[in-house]
Amino acid sequence: MADSALSSQRLHDVPDQLTTADGIPLKRKLAISMRRARWRAFLMTAPLVIFMLISFVLPIGQMLTRSVYNDSFSKALPNFSLALRDWDQSASSDGLPDEALFKLLAEDMAVARKDRTIGRAATRINYDHSGTRSLFMGAARKAKNFEAPYKETFLDLKPKWSNVEMWAAMKRVASDTTTGFYLAAVDRTYDVNNDVVEQAEVRQIYVKLFWRTLYLAGVITVLCFLLAYPVAYLLSVLPLAKSNLLMILVLLPFWTSLLVRTTAWIALLQTEGIVNDVLVWLGIISDDGRVQMIYNQMGTIIAMTHILLPFMVLPLYSVMKTIPPSYMRAARSLGANQFTAFVKVYFPQTIPGIAAGTLLVFILAIGYYITPALVGGQDGQLISNIIAFHMQKSLNWSLAAALGSILLAGVLILYWLYNKLIGIDNLKFG
Numbered sequence: 392m393a394d395s396a397l398s399s400q401r402l403h404d405v406p407d408q409l410t411t412a413d414g415i416p417l418k419r420k421l422a423i424s425m426r427r428a429r430w431r432a433f434l435m436t437a438p439l440v441i442f443m444l445i446s447f448v449l450p451i452g453q454m455l456t457r458s459v460y461n462d463s464f465s466k467a468l469p470n471f472s473l474a475l476r477d478w479d480q481s482a483s484s485d486g487l488p489d490e491a492l493f494k495l496l497a498e499d500m501a502v503a504r505k506d507r508t509i510g511r512a513a514t515r516i517n518y519d520h521s522g523t524r525s526l527f528m529g530a531a532r533k534a535k536n537f538e539a540p541y542k543e544t545f546l547d548l549k550p551k552w553s554n555v556e557m558w559a560a561m562k563r564v565a566s567d568t569t570t571g572f573y574l575a576a577v578d579r580t581y582d583v584n585n586d587v588v589e590q591a592e593v594r595q596i597y598v599k600l601f602w603r604t605l606y607l608a609g610v611i612t613v614l615c616f617l618l619a620y621p622v623a624y625l626l627s628v629l630p631l632a633k634s635n636l637l638m639i640l641v642l643l644p645f646w647t648s649l650l651v652r653t654t655a656w657i658a659l660l661q662t663e664g665i666v667n668d669v670l671v672w673l674g675i676i677s678d679d680g681r682v683q684m685i686y687n688q689m690g691t692i693i694a695m696t697h698i699l700l701p702f703m704v705l706p707l708y709s710v711m712k713t714i715p716p717s718y719m720r721a722a723r724s725l726g727a728n729q730f731t732a733f734v735k736v737y738f739p740q741t742i743p744g745i746a747a748g749t750l751l752v753f754i755l756a757i758g759y760y761i762t763p764a765l766v767g768g769q770d771g772q773l774i775s776n777i778i779a780f781h782m783q784k785s786l787n788w789s790l791a792a793a794l795g796s797i798l799l800a801g802v803l804i805l806y807w808l809y810n811k812l813i814g815i816d817n818l819k820f821g
Contacts, residue, residue, distance in 0.1 A: 451799070458792035462567040467512035468499035472565040480562060486555030486583075493541035500527075500534035518787055519571055519580075520560035526551055559583045572793035597777070597794065604773045607691060608756035614696045615703040615752050616745065623707035623744070628716070641704050649698065653765050656694040660685040660766070686768030694766045699755055703748035710744030746813040754802050774798060 409417040465472035474495055478488055503509035513527035526549055537544050545552040563571060563581060574580055574587060578595040582588045589595070622641065626634045644652060659665050667681045676682065684690060714737065722732035760775040767773070774794060781791035 454792045454795055454799075457789050458572055458796045459570065460568055461515060461564075461572075461789045463511040464515040464561075464564045465567055467503045467506075467508040468496070471495040471499040475562055475565040478562060480555070480559060485553075487542070487553060487558060490540060490542050493545055494539070496545070497534045497537040497541050500531040501537075504531040504534060514786070515564050516557075516561055518575075518790070519564055520557050523551075523557055523560075556583045559585065572789045573797075575790055576793040576797055597774070600772070600774045600777055601797070604757050604775075607688060607695075607771070607773065608753050610692055611695050611699060611756045612703075612749055612753045614692070615700050616749065618696070619700055619703035619707055619748065620741075620745075623704050623711055626704070626708045627711035627714070638708075641701055644698060644701055649761060650765075652698060653694055653762050656690070656697070656766060657685060660690055660693065685766050686771070688767070688771045690766040690768065691763045691771035691773075694762050695756060695759060698762060699752045702751045702755060706747035706751065707741060707744040710741050710747075714740050743813055746809055750805060750809050754805060757801065758798065 411417055411420045415423075471492065474492055475488070478492060480486055483489075500509060503512060509527065509531040513524040513531075516527065517524040530545065530548060530552075533548065551557065559581070563569060563585070571581065575590075576597050578590045578598045579587050580590050622637075626637055626641070629637065657664075661667075662681045662683060662685075664685075666684065667676070670676045671678050671681065684693070718736050718740075719732050722736045723729070727735065757773070758775055759773065760779060763771050763773045764776050764779070767776070775798075778791045778794050778798075781787045781794070
């Protein structure tokens with residue numbers, strides 16, 4: 392009876408909820424601590440997140456936007472562009488707009504000439520219909536003196552103003568959003584009826600470049616795999632002291648400037664270079680028969696294989712190092728020969744490293760720029776060199792953005808395939 396009364400007293404003394412020493416409920420105190428921990432983690436990663444947003448996400452977003460949005464024509468000729476969007480070319484007997492549209496064109500040209508924006512409009516229409524920039528600039532210089540009838544004035548100035556295909560192109564570029572740059576990136580264009588057709592054969596260059604880029608990237612990836620696999624295997628089975636020394640040799644290219652490595656290949660592979668001199672000295676080739684090993688696809692393949700080789704070795708080594716040697720010994724003890732044990736036991740376990748290295752080298756290869764530009768010549772240029780050309784020389788940023796977006800889509804597809812076949816959790820880079 393006394394024990395029962397004591398237990399009852401103890402239960403009565405237990406508070407309704409546990410509290411900390413400062414009187415705050417334990418559950419609330421724990422929630423506060425967790426919230427503070429989350430904020431600390433967020434603040435620690437915030438610089439990296441901001442850096443990624445500014446340097447990666449925003450530029451990609453701008454690139455995707457620029458590939459389908461270009462307002463340089465409508466911005467320079469606003470009233471004419473607005474009226475041109477509603478113009479029905481099929482309703483016109485001669486395929487040309489009426490007097491009112493020509494008047495708006497003359498007025499907007501005069502203003503754009505004064506504001507020095509007519510060049511952007513002329514460049515924009517020239518992207519869709521080549522040869523029209525000079526036509527626009529010439530008309531803009533005289534536009535302030537144009538008088539009615541405006542249509543006849545334009546046609547008398549240059550007969551090319553009666554070109555219905557040019558007017559169809561002007562109607563397309565009057566709209567700020569367009570798929571024309573993506574069509575141009577795959578060697579397609581619009582005809583006068585707004586149907587998608589192939590570009591003229593002499594202007595079909597981008598598809599060929601995409602295929603060449605994929606081909607060269609594939610060859611480089613295969614060569615890197617063939618060279619890296621035995622090296623990575625040797626690294627994984629050698630004693631630590633020797634493997635560290637060999638690893639330094641593998642990593643040496645990372646510590647050397649890319650330009651230095653590429654320049655070294657130019658010195659080695661050029662017609663009067665070291666390799667040709669050695670071949671002539673050995674009598675393998677004559678002095679007149681020196682091999683052209685640079686400024687072509689061979690130069691691009693050799694130089695890029697050397698530069699990208701470590702990116703294949705490291706993933707392979709990281710996987711091979713984790714494979715216990717006892718697996719091969721067990722296979723041999725069960726009757727398998729060396730080749731069968733390698734094919735059935737060892738090789739399948741290195742597939743995650745092969746996939747990671749292949750993915751890394753291939754993605755780097757299709758976007759490589761400096762080395763193909765220096766050693767590739769005309770035949771060894773990749774799509775990245777054309778993207779750089781449009782950004783630096785032709786200033787057709789929208790087409791460059793469309794080409795870059797297609798390249799980005801290809802990389803994402805490869806990443807998706809890797810995740811489906813191998814699994815992103817198995818990605819190991821060393």
